[in-house]
Amino acid sequence: MRKALSLLSILLLAVLFVSTVLINNETLNRFRVDLTERKVYSLSEGTQEVLSDINEPVNLYYFFSETATKGMPGLRHYASRVESLLEEYEKRARGKIRLHKVDPVAFSEAEDKAAEFGLTAASMGKMGEAVYFGLAGTNTLDDQASIAFFDPQKEQFLEYDISKLIYQLSSPEPVSVAVVTDLPVAGGRAPATGPYASGMVFFEQLSQLFDVQVISPQADMIPDNTDVLVLIHPKELSEGMDYAIDQFAMSQGRILAFLDPYYESSGMMPSGQPQASAFPALFRQLGIEIQGVVLDPALGLDVRDQSAGVVKHLGILGLGQQELNSDEIVTANLEVINGASLGAISLSSDSPLTMQSLARSSANASLADAQEVAATASVQDLSQFLTEDVQSYTLMASLSGPVTSAFSEAPVEGPRHQASGDDARIMVVSDADMLADHLWVQQSNFFGESVYTPFANNGDLIINAIESLAGSRALTRIRSRGEFSRPFTRVQALEAKAQATFREREAQLQQELEEIEARLSQLQHQQGQSTALARTAEQQKILDSFIDKRANVRQSLRDIRYQLDRDIDALGYWLKLINIVLAPLVLVFVLFLMSRLLRKRAGKAYRGDQA
Structure with a gap:
C-alpha cells in the first residue's frame, strides 16, 4: 500500500510540475521582472510607443551563422542576448512583428538571401568561413531596411538601432530636409574666388539619403512637408524667414543649426569684420548663446603658415573621441571632427531648454573675441589671446524642451500664428567651416574622375544628426542600454x-x-x-x-x-x-533557526490544544 501511495505521489508531482510549466509558458510568460542595474532586459517607453504605432505587419529576419561560429563563445553569447531582445520585441508587438531566425550556411539559399539584404559577411569563421550576424526587415510594401552587422562595441545602442529599423519600415516616407543657406552648397559661383565651384561633398551625401531642398535666407517660407530644418551660416535672415523658423520650431520642432562666430572659408567681409552667422530671433528668445572663438592648445591642428612652415593653429581644432560624447547616438561612433573658429555654446539662466553637450573642448581652452581673432595676421600671434582662466567649453549641443515664440503676431500673411510648442529638439554646432571640404575630405584624381577620401567624420556628423532628428519623438526617448557583461573591476x-x-x-x-x-x-x-672578438x-x-x-x-x-x-x-x-563554503553555511544556519522556530511554534500550539 505504501509503495502504491509513493508511486501515486510521484506521479501527481510530475503532473503538477508539467502543469505548472505549461501554465507559466501560456499565461505568465509576459510577466517579467528586470532586476538588472540599468534594465538591460526591458524595453524603453520609446520603443513600446514605436511598437504601438505599427499599422501593418513587419517581418524581421535575424541572420546568425550558428554553424560557423562554433568555438566563438564571446560572439555567441552576445548573439543570444540579441536574439532574446528580438523575441521581446515580437512579444510586445502583439502579432505586428514576425521574427524569422535564419542560419545562413555557406552556399545555401539563406546565405544568398542575406547577401540580397546587404548584410555584412565577416570572414572570421573556421577556415575563413563567412559569418553573418545582422538583421533585415520588410513591410507589406516590400520596403527593406537592415542592420549589416551587430557590432558588440555598439551594444549600448542596440535597442535604438532595432527600434529605428522598425520605425523606418512602419513609416517608409522619405525624410524631407530644408537647408537654409546662401553658401554654394549645391554648387555655383563661390563668393570669394569667383569661378564656378562644384557642390560640397557633405551636400552630395545628404542628397543621396534624403529629399533635400535649398532655401535662401531671404525667402519668406519653409516648405510645408519639411521634416528637419538645417541652418548653415545664414548671413542675413529676412523677416519672413526669421518668422518661418520660429513657427517651424513651434510645430515640428526639429532644427539643426551650424552657426559660426567667424566663418573663415569665404574670407573677410568688405568692412574687415569677421563673417558671423545671423542669429534667429527664436534662439535669442530661448536664451541660446554662442560666444567668442575657442582657442585650445591641446586640440590645435598643424597647418602651414605663410613661410611654408608647419605651426599649430589654436583655432582649428581636431576633436577626438575624448571630446565627443560617447553616450549620445549622434557622436557615439565618431572618431575625429575638425572645425575652425568654434564658439562656446551656453544657455541663459532663464532658458526653458535643457542642454546636453555633444562635443567639448579640452580643459585648457581659452575664449577670445572673434573680431580680434579675425584681425590677427599670423597664426603664431593667436597665442596672445590665451589666458590663465582656462576651462572646457561646449562646442556642440543638443537642446530640448518647450518653446515660446519670439513674435507676438505674424509679421507677414500666412497660416495662423502659433505662440508655443512642446518638446522641441534643436541641435546647435558652433561652426560652419567644418562642412567645407578641405577640413574633412581629400580630393584625388582617378582616371579623370574626382575621388574624395574622408580623413575626418564631419560628413557623418550631419547625417547622424539629421537621422536622429528625423526619427519619431519616441526614438528620441529610447535610452542607451547598459552592457550585459560586467567587468571584474x-x-x-x-x-x-x-x-x-x-x-x-x-x-x-x-x-x-x-x-x-x-x-x-x-x-x-x-x-x-x-668587433667583439678581442675585448679588453x-x-x-x-x-x-x-x-x-x-x-x-x-x-x-x-x-x-x-x-x-x-x-x-x-x-x-x-x-x-x-561562494562554496560560507554561503551554504549561512543558508544551513538560517534554515536551522527557521526549523527551531517552527518547532517551538508547533510545540506551543500542541500544548495549547492539549490544555
Missing part, C-alpha cells in the same frame, strides 16, 4: 597596478641596456676595434656587469608577475571560499 585594478610597475622596470632595463651599449661602443672606438678586461668587466644586472632585473620582473598572479589567485580563492 577589482581584478582589472590589480592587473593595471602590476602592469604599471612592470612597464616602469622594463623601461629601466632598456635604459641600462642603452647605457652599456654606448659605453662599449666608446671603448671599441678608442681601441680601434670594430675593462670591456669584459662591463659586459659581465651588464649580464648580471639584466638577470637581476628579469628576476624582478618575474617576481612582479608572480605577485600579480598571487594577488589575483588569492582574490579568486576568497571568492570561491565565500
